[in-house]
Amino acid sequence: MITFVTTNPGKFREVSAALAPLGVRLRRLDRAYPEIQADRLRDVVTVAAGIVARQVPGEFLIDDSGLFVDALGGFPGVYSSYVYRTIGPAGIVTLMNKEARRGARFETVFLLGRRGRPPRIFRGVCEGSIARTPRGRGGFGFDPIFVPRGSRRTFGEMSVEEKNAVSHRARAAEALARHLGRRLR
Ligand code: ITT
Numbered sequence: 001m002i003t004f005v006t007t008n009p010g011k012f013r014e015v016s017a018a019l020a021p022l023g024v025r026l027r028r029l030d031r032a033y034p035e036i037q038a039d040r041l042r043d044v045v046t047v048a049a050g051i052v053a054r055q056v057p058g059e060f061l062i063d064d065s066g067l068f069v070d071a072l073g074g075f076p077g078v079y080s081s082y083v084y085r086t087i088g089p090a091g092i093v094t095l096m097n098k099e100a101r102r103g104a105r106f107e108t109v110f111l112l113g114r115r116g117r118p119p120r121i122f123r124g125v126c127e128g129s130i131a132r133t134p135r136g137r138g139g140f141g142f143d144p145i146f147v148p149r150g151s152r153r154t155f156g157e158m159s160v161e162e163k164n165a166v167s168h169r170a171r172a173a174e175a176l177a178r179h180l181g182r183r184l185r
């Protein structure tokens with residue numbers, strides 16, 4: 001059993017759904033950990049892991065994710081949580097109002113850790129674009145304004161299964177599952 005440390009129930013729902021068919025079981029610990037200010041998600045999780053490892057017995061998973069918008073130079077990126085709480089998805093749409101370049105990507109970094117062991121990092125990326133207006137009530141966070149490449153719908157208009165078929169987080173979960181599978185062999 002792996003403890004997924006996250007305050008975000010949407011993340012837990014997605015990762016549990018992605019891993020359950022592969023026989024990987026998770027429990028959720030609803031706890032926040034300090035996130036340093038750094039330019040890369042992997043640096044944020046690596047520092048956080050040192051703190052979480054001292055608090056959580058056994059194996060744990062943490063997920064740091066961000067939305068990187070091309071026309072905004074990658075903003076909000078590592079600041080996605082702050083931007084979500086302040087201007088929110090509608091604020092990003094406003095910033096992009098006159099912008100023809102709509103490209104963006106979501107990125108997830110997973111860290112699998114255990115006290116006294118070197119951590120393992122897994123990444124997943126989903127390319128897409130920023131919608132003209134927020135659409136859909138599904139998902140969480142910036143989902144209503146993100147249209148994954150190859151789709152016309154936003155993540156907010158998709159079920160968990162549909163989002164998991166293409167998402168950054170599901171790709172990170174697949175990489176984690178491959179690692180766990182190798183470890184079992
Ligand atoms: P943790 O407790 O796991 O840290 P969090 O919600 O603070 O939960 P992050 O810092 O990783 O998680 O997320 C940064 C922001 O990006 C946050 O506002 C999320 O809602 C949003 N976000 C992360 N993954 C997303 C996704 O798949 N779809 C839409 N928004 C997402």
